[in-house]
Structure formats: structure tokens, C-alpha cells
Amino acid sequence: MTIVDIGLPRRLIEFTVDGEQITVPEGATILSACKDIPTLCYGDTLEPANACRVCMVEVEGSRTLVPSCSRKVEPGMVVRTDTERTRHSRRMVLELLGSATDLSTTPRVSEWMAEVGADPSRFGPDAATVSQPALVDNPLYVRDYSKCILCYKCVDACGDQWQNSFAIAVAGRGFDAHISTEFSAPLPDSACVYCGNCIEVCPTGALSFRREFDKRADGTWDESAQTATTTVCTFCGVGCNLTLHVQDNEIVKVTSPHDSTVTHGNLCIKGRFGWQHVQNT
Amino acid sequence: MDLRFLAAAPSTVEQAAIDAALTGDGRDQLLPALHAANDAVGWISEGALNHICRRLDVPPAEAYGVATFYSLFSMEERPRKVVHVCVDLACKVNGAEALVDAQSEFVVRSPCLGVCERAPAALAVEAGVGSEYLMPEIPLPQRGDPGLRLLRRVGVVDPRSLDDYRAAGGYSALRNALALGPQGVIREVTDAKLMGRGGAAFPTGRKWAATAGQPERPHYLVCNADESEPGTFKDRVLMEGDPFAVVESMTVAAYATGCTRGYLYIRGEYPKAFSLLSNAIEVARERGFLGRDIMGQAGFEFDIEIRRGAGAYICGEETAIFNSIEGFRGEPRSKPPFPVEKGLFGWPTVVNNVETLANVLLILTEGCQAFQRIGTSQSTGSKLFCVSGTIGHPGVYEVPFGATLRELLDLAGGVPDLRAVLLGGAAGGFLRPDEIDLPLTMEDARSAGTTLGSGVVLVLDGTVDVGGFLLRIAEFFRDESCGQCVPCRIGTVRQEEALHRIVRRTGDSQDLVLLRDIGRVMRDSSICGLGQTAWNAIESAIDRLGVRL
Ligand SMILES: Cc1cc2nc3c(=O)[nH]c(=O)nc-3n(C[C@H](O)[C@H](O)[C@H](O)COP(=O)(O)O)c2cc1C
Ligand code: SF4
Ligand code: SF4
Ligand code: SF4
Numbered sequence: 001m002t003i004v005d006i007g008l009p010r011r012l013i014e015f016t017v018d019g020e021q022i023t024v025p026e027g028a029t030i031l032s033a034c035k036d037i038p039t040l041c042y043g044d045t046l047e048p049a050n051a052c053r054v055c056m057v058e059v060e061g062s063r064t065l066v067p068s069c070s071r072k073v074e075p076g077m078v079v080r081t082d083t084e085r086t087r088h089s090r091r092m093v094l095e096l097l098g099s100a101t102d103l104s105t106t107p108r109v110s111e112w113m114a115e116v117g118a119d120p121s122r123f124g125p126d127a128a129t130v131s132q133p134a135l136v137d138n139p140l141y142v143r144d145y146s147k148c149i150l151c152y153k154c155v156d157a158c159g160d161q162w163q164n165s166f167a168i169a170v171a172g173r174g175f176d177a178h179i180s181t182e183f184s185a186p187l188p189d190s191a192c193v194y195c196g197n198c199i200e201v202c203p204t205g206a207l208s209f210r211r212e213f214d215k216r217a218d219g220t221w222d223e224s225a226q227t228a229t230t231t232v233c234t235f236c237g238v239g240c241n242l243t244l245h246v247q248d249n250e251i252v253k254v255t256s257p258h259d260s261t262v263t264h265g266n267l268c269i270k271g272r273f274g275w276q277h278v279q280n281t
Numbered sequence: 282m283d284l285r286f287l288a289a290a291p292s293t294v295e296q297a298a299i300d301a302a303l304t305g306d307g308r309d310q311l312l313p314a315l316h317a318a319n320d321a322v323g324w325i326s327e328g329a330l331n332h333i334c335r336r337l338d339v340p341p342a343e344a345y346g347v348a349t350f351y352s353l354f355s356m357e358e359r360p361r362k363v364v365h366v367c368v369d370l371a372c373k374v375n376g377a378e379a380l381v382d383a384q385s386e387f388v389v390r391s392p393c394l395g396v397c398e399r400a401p402a403a404l405a406v407e408a409g410v411g412s413e414y415l416m417p418e419i420p421l422p423q424r425g426d427p428g429l430r431l432l433r434r435v436g437v438v439d440p441r442s443l444d445d446y447r448a449a450g451g452y453s454a455l456r457n458a459l460a461l462g463p464q465g466v467i468r469e470v471t472d473a474k475l476m477g478r479g480g481a482a483f484p485t486g487r488k489w490a491a492t493a494g495q496p497e498r499p500h501y502l503v504c505n506a507d508e509s510e511p512g513t514f515k516d517r518v519l520m521e522g523d524p525f526a527v528v529e530s531m532t533v534a535a536y537a538t539g540c541t542r543g544y545l546y547i548r549g550e551y552p553k554a555f556s557l558l559s560n561a562i563e564v565a566r567e568r569g570f571l572g573r574d575i576m577g578q579a580g581f582e583f584d585i586e587i588r589r590g591a592g593a594y595i596c597g598e599e600t601a602i603f604n605s606i607e608g609f610r611g612e613p614r615s616k617p618p619f620p621v622e623k624g625l626f627g628w629p630t631v632v633n634n635v636e637t638l639a640n641v642l643l644i645l646t647e648g649c650q651a652f653q654r655i656g657t658s659q660s661t662g663s664k665l666f667c668v669s670g671t672i673g674h675p676g677v678y679e680v681p682f683g684a685t686l687r688e689l690l691d692l693a694g695g696v697p698d699l700r701a702v703l704l705g706g707a708a709g710g711f712l713r714p715d716e717i718d719l720p721l722t723m724e725d726a727r728s729a730g731t732t733l734g735s736g737v738v739l740v741l742d743g744t745v746d747v748g749g750f751l752l753r754i755a756e757f758f759r760d761e762s763c764g765q766c767v768p769c770r771i772g773t774v775r776q777e778e779a780l781h782r783i784v785r786r787t788g789d790s791q792d793l794v795l796l797r798d799i800g801r802v803m804r805d806s807s808i809c810g811l812g813q814t815a816w817n818a819i820e821s822a823i824d825r826l827g828v829r830l
């Protein structure tokens with residue numbers, strides 16, 4: 001994994017990961033120095049929410065496991081990423097998530113489950129779930145909260161970390177906690193400006209373009225038949241990068257590169273959804 | 282901020298109540314404003330929420346997220362009068378269900394109301410009027426006992442009178458503190474080996490020294506009076522019986538750690554304590570015990586603001602309490618950074634429990650040497666225990682650390698047919714009848730594999746349905762999880778489901794395997810103490826009590 005360079009010269013610190021001495025700049029997280037630790041709520045353009053607990057590692061001297069996505073490296077720290085204890089934790093977290101949530105469109109999760117032997121069906125057929133009808137209340141994107149793992153990323157993207165629209169927040173508590181507008185108002189009645197920046201960061205597919213949702217529903221969504229082309233948005237002079245995902249000569253969704261120093265993956269309604277009008281299908 | 286608000290308007294009653302409650306226009310006014318609306322009409326309407334959002338410049342979606350976090354707030358219209366009937370541990374074994382059935386008003390099934398000595402408990406809340414307990418008061422069992430220390434004024438002095446408080450030794454501790462200087466106070470508290478009484482048993486002197494040593498200003502003090510651990514009611518007894526002591530002890534703590542502002546965060550279901558503390562703060566301010574140049578000490582400034590919780594056990598967690606005060610959802614923050622570095626509003630903060638602070642007054646009046654002579658070498662001083670359940674004389678008892686559990690139970694009338702004692706609360710563990718000679722100290726509890734926690738001693742005799750009792754513990758954690766992290770949000774649900782199958786004998790042997798697996802991940806990977814301890818009591822019922830599930 002690349003280490004994000006913040007431009008200032010930083011002190012280097014040494015620590016140990018799985019027996020290997022590693023040097024990182026001060027302020028780096030454990031995750032940034034490790035390869036292949038699964039993450040769900042971590043976002044490369046967002047502050048860590050450390051809520052999903054998929055990325056837990058052992059740190060010597062710590063009573064509990066530690067979230068690698070947010071814990072900063074300290075000099076001399078001794079970290080283990082693959083022990084019986086971390087595997088048990090990861091297996092349980094994935095089983096718990098899988099037993100309550102539809103993870104069918106979460107990239108890589110089945111691979112991680114297989115690695116640790118997670119079996120969400122262990123909790124039985126009566127296990128409570130977050131299953132609910134998808135919210136299709138506007139022409140641009142769909143909120144299918146049966147797939148929501150409550151990672152906070154959409155809320156953070158919509159709020160003070162990027163968009164400053166504050167259209168959505170976490171409401172309720174415990175297992176009833178959910179992403180919501182005020183009084184569950186439909187999106188057209190909310191503060192949403194359809195920037196789609198929440199879709200950009202959603203790790204599960206709970207938020208998806210209407211086109212993707214419809215195509216999945218009628219069985220014509222085919223990622224292997226899609227191409228992705230990055231171009232520059234022509235709607236205004238800012239020059240945001242757009243990545244157009246095309247299937248059968250049709251734009252099916254638009255993302256934006258997270259490493260763009262201008263936009264960090266964020267767009268406005270025109271860049272994100274303007275093609276729907278252009279394409280006129 | 283350029284926010285989009287709702288179209289809905291508040292009623293005149295709602296608007297007047299909200300406007301009267303606001304003492305500023307910052308986000309931290311959100312919780313008091315929500316209380317004002319809910320208190321005035323019994324629920325929070327779209328119009329009321331919208332008015333609050335406009336006044337405080339808070340996005341409606343966020344305010345909705347905060348309001349729906351707290352169980353005392355209703356987002357739907359309901360009768361103006363509701364009765365909160367406690368169905369939690371101590372009340373459950375004392376006829377809570379019959380009390381629910383006996384109500385003619387709208388009933389809200391409530392987690393522990395913190396009045397377990399009067400179980401079964403119920404609190405009537407009427408919009409625009411106020412709250413009252415539906416059970417008679419009972420006197421403090423040890424009232425007037427000359428051996429009492431922390432409780433010596435409870436039930437003896439008038440809790441509304443500063444003069445009575447002073448005549449009974451009040452404000453001599455602060456006078457001594459001002460003579461010692463901040464460093465001197467911290468030295469006394471450290472040498473007295475005072476440990477926190479809120480559950481985590483952290484050395485108070487160390488916490489104070491760490492905060493005092495932070496160069497940034499301001500520093501904040503938070504007195505944690507959220508007291509929502511089932512079976513805990515000692516802080517309520519202190520606050521109702523000796524409210525000026527809470528004010529004085531906070532002032533001493535503020536002096537030692539360099540705080541000019543303190544928050545007293547009291548759970549929303551303590552109407553009497555709230556009113557007596559509000560009075561004490563007001564009187565102390567009028568008489569120069571709060572504000573500028575306190576007790577004539579030039580340059581020493583400190584004041585206290587009371588904040589009411591709104592029905593969320595998690596807000597007693599030391600970082601969740603910051604989010605709650607600041608007007609955010611009461612979700613714990615990730616540590617590090619610790620409160621002494623970055624706490625309330627991002628500034629160095631000391632959080633202490635009510636009983637912990639009450640001990641500071643004793644240390645400063647009698648000196649750390651005398652204080653240490655009570656108790657054991659590691660657990661110094663005396664401890665308040667909340668005795669409840671199936672026992673003759675439930676109540677708060679003060680005993681020196683080192684007294685045995687048997688002695689404590691005998692003080693409270695003894696238990697002829699003892700089945701088990703839940704020690705330390707829902708996050709604690711069970712003891713068997715053959716274990717009650719355990720000396721009640723932090724170190725003995727630890728080596729017996731349990732904890733004194735917040736001082737809960739919940740007694741179960743042979744009449745109690747232990748399976749049902751365990752299910753209630755599981756239900757409590759499910760209800761009170763903030764929902765932030767996966768092990769706790771989903772784990773507490775799966776724990777309850779598996780326990781349900783076991784208790785109702787509808788499962789198989791795999792359910793015990795599931796329970797242990799869930800318990801382990803909650804302990805290892807939850808963000809905060811709630812999830813980390815949500816399996817303790819159930820595990821101990823299986824492993825120590827040998828409960829055949
Ligand atoms: C879920 C949870 C709830 C808690 N509730 C309370 C509480 O109501 N009152 C309290 O004093 N401490 C409570 N604590 C402990 C606090 O986090 C903190 O340790 C304590 O207030 C520190 O004060 P002390 O050092 O004086 O004990 C709670 C902890 C957790 C994890
Ligand atoms: S589309 Fe933009 S404004 Fe709308 S909810 Fe998502 S992030 Fe917020
Ligand atoms: S909708 Fe997506 S981004 Fe938002 S909390 Fe759920 S999973 Fe995370
Ligand atoms: S352990 Fe439970 S209460 Fe604590 S942060 Fe996680 S979900 Fe919230």
C-alpha cells in the first residue's frame with residue numbers, strides 16, 4: 001500500500017509487523033504499513049470511523065484487539081496481523097455482518113469469508129436482519145439499506161468531510177440504527193443535491209446508480225463486459241476527472257479517481273449524473 | 282452554514298419552551314432544546330425539531346439522528362402522561378410485570394430507573410407538568426449511624442440548605458484545598474490511593490495529574506452522574522441527600538486540575554436529584570461558592586452547568602458523555618486520544634464519578650493518612666454498595682473496603698435461601714452462596730475473577746427464574762448498544778437470540794458454542810466497555826454458577 005505523503009518532512013518510526021521491522025513516517029496508521037488487511041468502513045478519502053472492526057490486529061500490551069485503520073504506529077510497537085485471535089475476530093465480524101446484511105454486492109467479502117471460514121448461517125434461520133425494501137424515490141440513485149453495514153462513510157461524505165449538504169445521518173440506536181434523512185423524508189424532500197459522493201464511497205452497493213439497480217434487477221448487469229475510461233468533465237471549468245463505466249455502449253455509472261488532488265473522488269450532480277440526459281436512453 | 286430546513290412550524294407552546302431553554306446558540310444546546318420540546322408537549326414534532334435546527338443552525342437530518350438516539354424522546358405523538366415502569370433486574374424479581382399490568386396510563390417499559398431499593402419502580406412523566414415516582418420514599422437504612430462517612434449527612438441535613446451543609450462540615454474541604462494549592466491537593470488524593478468508583482477503578486490522582494499537566498487551556502471537568510448500570514443507585518442517594526457535597530467536590534476537582542467550567546451530567550430519570558442539584562448550584566453561586574474569586578481566593582473561577590441525559594446507558598461511558606454534551610449522538614469515541622488529552626470540545630478533560638468526588642472531600646478534611654487507615658492497603662476508604670433484589674432491607678450501604686459480602690448481606694437483613702449474587706452489575710459477574718465470604722475489595726474481586734464495578738449487589742434467592750434474569754441482561758445490552766461497531770451492534774442481538782433458544786430449550790448444543798464465540802469477539806473487538814463486557818454476566822452464570830441452561 002502507498003503511504004500518503006502530506007508534504008512535510010516527518011520523523012520516521014520503527015515498529016514490528018509479524019516479526020518484520022518496518023519504518024513509517026510519524027502519524028502513519030498500522031494499516032498504511034500492512035498489506036492485505038481487509039477493511040470495510042475505512043475510506044481512502046475519509047477520516048477513519050473504525051466501526052466495522054474487520055481490520056483488527058493484535059498489538060502487544062493491549063487488552064483488546066486494535067483497529068489497524070485508525071491506530072497510529074508508535075515506536076517499538078509489536079503488531080501481529082494473522083493470529084488465532086485476529087482470525088477468530090475477523091471470522092465472527094464477517095459472520096455477524098453476513099447474518100444481518102445482504103453482502104452479495106460487497107466486493108471481496110466472499111473471499112475474506114472463505115479465508116477465515118466464516119459461515120453466517122450458523123446463527124440460524126430466525127436471526128434478525130436489516131432486510132427492507134429498497135428506497136427508489138428519485139430517478140438518479142437507489143438506497144437499498146438491506147445491504148447497509150452502517151460504515152458511516154456516506155454520512156461523512158455528505159457532511160463536513162466533503163459535501164457539506166448534511167442530507168443524511170445515522171438515526172436510531174443499536175441494531176435499529178440506520179442511515180436516514182430527517183423523519184425518513186424521501187430524498188427529493190431532503191437536503192440532497194445528488195452529488196453522488198455517498199455512492200462513490202459506499203463499500204457494499206447499498207447505494208447505487210438507478211441504472212445499475214435496474215440492470216441488476218433485470219439480470220443484465222455484467223461487470224465483466226464493462227470498460228472504464230477516465231476523462232475530464234466538460235460541464236464547467238473546474239476540470240474534474242470522470243471515470244465512465246460503459247456496458248454495451250451505454251454509460252452505466254460514473255466514478256471519479258480518489259487520488260485526484262482536486263476532487264478526491266467527489267463530483268457534482270452534473271458530472272455524476274449529467275450523462276443520463278446526454279445519453280437520452 | 283447554508284442549511285436546508287423543513288417547512289413545518291412549531292406550536293406556540295413548543296416555540297416558547299424551546300426559546301426559554303436555550304442559553305446560547307451553539308450545537309451543545311441541542312440536547313437541552315430537545316428536552317424542552319419533549320417536556321412541554323410529550324414528544325418532538327417536525328415543527329419543534331425544525332425550530333431547534335433553525336435556532337442552533339443544526340442540519341435537520343443530524344438533529345433527527347440525535348433525537349432518535351435517546352429513548353426518553355418520542356418522535357411520535359403520544360399521551361401527555363406516560364408511566365415508565367422499570368422492568369429491569371431488581372424490579373423484575375420484585376413484581377415488575379404485575380405493576381405494568383396494574384397501570385391505567387400509557388406504559389413505557391423502562392430499563393433500570395435507579396431506584397432499586399423501592400422495587401418495583403415506576404416514574405410518571407406528564408408533559409408540561411413534570412415527573413414523580415409512584416413508590417413511597419424509604420429512609421436510608423444506616424441513617425444517622427456514627428460510623429458513616431460518605432453518607433453521614435444523608436437524611437440528616439436539609440439538602441436545600443447551604444447553611445445546614447456548612448454547619449455539618451461543608452466547605453471545609455475546599456478551604457483546606459485552597460490552602461494546599463492545586464499540586465498539594467493532587468498529592469493528597471494520590472497518596473490516599475483513591476480509585477475511581479464509576480466502575481473502572483482508575484487511580485484518581487493519576488488522572489488529575491495528567492490533566493493538570495496539559496499546557497493548553499481551557500480544561501474541563503465532567504461529573505459523571507449518568508448512573509444507568511442496572512442495579513446502581515448510590516449516586517442518586519448522594520445527590521438527593523447531600524447535593525452541596527457534589528458542588529463542593531466538583532469545585533475542589535476543578536481547582537486541582539485547572540478547570541474553569543464543569544458539567545454535571547445526570548441521567549434524565551432522576552427528577553428529584555436534578556431539582557436539588559439545580560438548587561444547590563444556584564445557591565452556591567449566589568453565595569460566592571461558584572463564580573469568580575471563590576471563597577475569596579483571588580483568580581479562582583469555576584462554574585457548573587447541569588446537563589440531563591435522555592435515556593441512554595451508553596452516555597455514562599466517558600467519551601460518549603462528551604458527544605452527548607456537545608449535541609452529537611452519544612457514541613463513544615475511539616481511544617487514544619484519552620480524555621485527559623482531548624476530551625470535551627477537544628480540550629483536556631477530567632471525568633469523575635459522583636462517589637469518587639465525594640471521597641475527595643473526606644481526604645481533604647481528614648488527610649490522606651487517616652483516609653488510608655480505612656479499608657485495605659490497595660482499596661482505601663469506604664465503599665457504597667447498592668443492595669437490591671430479593672432481600673429484606675434493600676438500599677445503599679456504606680462499609681469499609683474489606684468487609685465481606687456476607688457481612689453486607691447480614692446488614693441488609695440476610696437471605697435465608699440464597700441462590701446467587703450478581704456483583705458489579707450487568708457488566709459484572711455472579712457469586713455462589715459458598716463464595717460470599719469474599720472480602721469486598723478491588724483486589725479480592727479481581728482475583729476471584731469478578732469486579733465490584735459500580736457497587737451493585739443484586740441478590741437472587743430460590744424464587745428467582747435465573748434463565749429469565751439472564752435473558753433480561755442480554756436484552757439490556759441489546760437495547761443499550763449504541764450501534765456504532767459490528768461486534769456489539771449485531772453481537773448483542775445474536776447473544777440474546779442464542780440465549781433465548783437455550784433458556785427456552787428450543788436450540789441445540791451449538792448455541793453454547795455460538796455464545797462463547799460471540800462473547801469473545803465482543804470482548805476483543807468492540808470499541809467500548811459496553812460491548813466488551815456484554816457477555817461477562819452470562820459467561821459467569823454458565824461457568825461459575827453452573828447454571829444448567
Ligand atoms: C457503558 C458504560 C457506562 C458507564 N456508565 C457510567 C456511569 O453511569 N457513571 C460513572 O461514573 N461511570 C460510568 N462508566 C465509567 C466511565 O467510563 C468512567 O470510567 C468513569 O466515569 C470515570 O470516573 P471515576 O474514575 O471517578 O470512576 C461507564 C462506562 C461504560 C463503558
Ligand atoms: S447524493 Fe450527495 S447530497 Fe445527496 S445524500 Fe449523497 S452525498 Fe449527500
Ligand atoms: S449506505 Fe453504504 S456508505 Fe452508507 S453506511 Fe451503509 S454501507 Fe456505508
Ligand atoms: S461497543 Fe457497543 S456501545 Fe460501545 S461503541 Fe460499540 S456499539 Fe457502541
Ligand code: FES
Pocket residue numbers: 038039040041042049050051052053054055056067068069070
Ligand atoms: S476498516 Fe478498520 S474498523 Fe472498519
